[in-house]
Amino acid sequence: MWFKPFTRQHALLADILHELDEAGLSLHALHPNDPPVGPGLVFVDPLTPLAEVEETLQLGATYAETRVIAVSVGLLPSASTWALLRAGVAEVFAWFEVEKPVQIVAARLHYWQVVEQHVADLQQRLVGKSQRWLDTLRQLVDMALSSCQVLIMGESGTGKELVAQEIHRLDPRPDKRDCVVVDCTNLIPGLSGSELFGHEKGAFTNAISTRDGALALAHEGTLFLDELGELPLPLQAELLRALQEGTYKRVGSNTWRRAHFRLVSATNRDLAQEVSRGTFRQDLFYRVSGWTCQLPPLRERKEDIVPLAEHFFRHQHGIRQPVDRQVYDFLLLRDYPGNVRELQQLVNRIASKHQGEGPITLGDIPRSDWPATLGLVPAALGGELEAGVTHLLYQGLGLKEIKDQVTEIAKKVAIHHENGNLKLAAHRLGCSERILQMHRREVVNE
Template sequence: MCAVSSFSMEHMLNELEAGGISCLRREEQGGMALLLADGASEREAVLKTLSRLKKAGCRVLVAVLGEEKYDNRFIWQMLLEGASDVWMWDELSGAVDMLKLQLGRWQTVERIFRSPKVQHNLIGQSEVWMAKIRQIVEIACYSQSAILIQGESGTGKELVARLIHSLDTRPDKDELVLVDCTTIVPELSGSEFFGHEKGAFTNAISTREGAFALANRGTLFLDEVGELPMPLQAELLRVIQEGTYKRVGSNQWRETRFRLVCATNRDLQAEIEAGNFRMDLYYRLANWVVHLPSLARRREDIPLLIAHFW
């Protein structure tokens, strides 16, 4: 095996396309690294290279090319050692285009991550927090699917929801609407979400828009979604599926389209097993799941958080 060498990432991809790489090679560029190997590359050298790149703060894409493959156990070792992703191909056909596409996506994410919009809202510098924010930036920029944020109280779930909304690229994007599910009174939950017509019930002295109407073309953030009562879970599921709702006291269907972001400090899988949360709703909410690190894993961020909030 030849020694690891460094040169232009574009040149390396061009050389790869011409079939000229048959040993371990790497290139670092703008916080990213591409590591090319064949299945015959010494495993210890691969892991050492990954370790160096991780310490340098690089996001590493590993491409394994050729008929000889690494087994799943070693792939897992590479991921633990710092690889962000591991791809394998038998042949070069299509590999270069896919690598260029993925690296281009990472470059876009890195540019947005380093933008003032993101940096001014990080409130933390720990490695685990920065890595998590990069993940969130990538999800927010490349998908409109529902996102479930899981984490202990005080880990920044609302901060992340606001960041996701700010990164939404829809040209007609509207407001972020926040609903704290711990404060919903069951008797008034219909009005909170659906709105109501004047005279629909006692004290309904005027027509009121609910969260579904206010979040139309925007983002609906349900904080502590695990607190929703079962009847309301069923109603929320129908609105997510159909994109329509009726105000309380009305027979008219109205349309709504919103990005859904939910947060919880509960284990919703355990709540499903206990019969407290609907499985079908969970899979509608959790197209993407983001697990925020606890403050115990972000000790160096605590002074920054104290200065920001107090």
């Protein structure tokens, strides 16, 4: 692993490096022009200018595999510790204030290796290489390897059920049983208690036999409650009791039964807001959100659109032919309010229309998915754009100055729309990425 010192306590630093070397940890100093790739150590003390450390961490943030431990030579104030954590370090500790500091570093490295192995496996099914998605996958592994309840939050189509299934698959319980899925949007009023808790024969009309509910089926396994925010309030109280006590009653029964399971929930609602509105119990919210994971929408991980499309073409449709670059440009410039599910459905339509052994081209895109023709027609010029140009004219600006201002605004808007991704913004503007790099550099230097 690499290391970079930000402390002048050279004698103490030499002692620390010697201990790490004696433990068999291979270290190399990070030179000024070297990118901080992979696991690393930064050495700080209470007098270290944190801005210098943050600059190194920002460089490392561009590399998905960079993970950093901050080792303090002396006690840091809490404000500095929080600043380092917010800047991106994974761990902060004072070397001479803890027992077995070498083991702390070694254990963290070993755990990171385990996590990265799981992440590499997850990428076969939860496809994506963007920094945002890799951070999400690492969090998923952390959650799965723990024993806590998990609440998965995210917009429709972001893959919440797939993530829940992977959490169950990675769950280290040696004898875990099945993952039982309950879609809370499909619970029928009056019978929903039966879906969760089961019922006795004759408990209600058409209850012709005794039936186990989801809690019984999930015993010693995982219960996944999809769209938990749709759960009716009366059932929320019963579910809370079952989670707290580990017991429940079938509908129509007076016998308490035990069920031990791991609960994973998902919702596209903001449950904190639902609590404030009185539509979701606060005590249940705290119970189910032992660990919360927010899945990013596709617009925040647009770098993953091409890998996802390739995955759908190859693994779901068996299409091995090349895909024309213009098709990927088309996919990249679309908006996806339905997120990954919408992209998948679009790829399905393209794959269904594609015939023969040739490449996939723009001609394979169904007409209903064609982008609208956008042109500056006279009606459009009579609106906000014309008003803006008129204002600039009244300020005394000439044609070149007006053109320059509109161009700069277009660059700014495109970069903002693509969440800072210059490659995608350049695609949208039809210009080179270098032009936007120069624009960003000019903005920073202003």
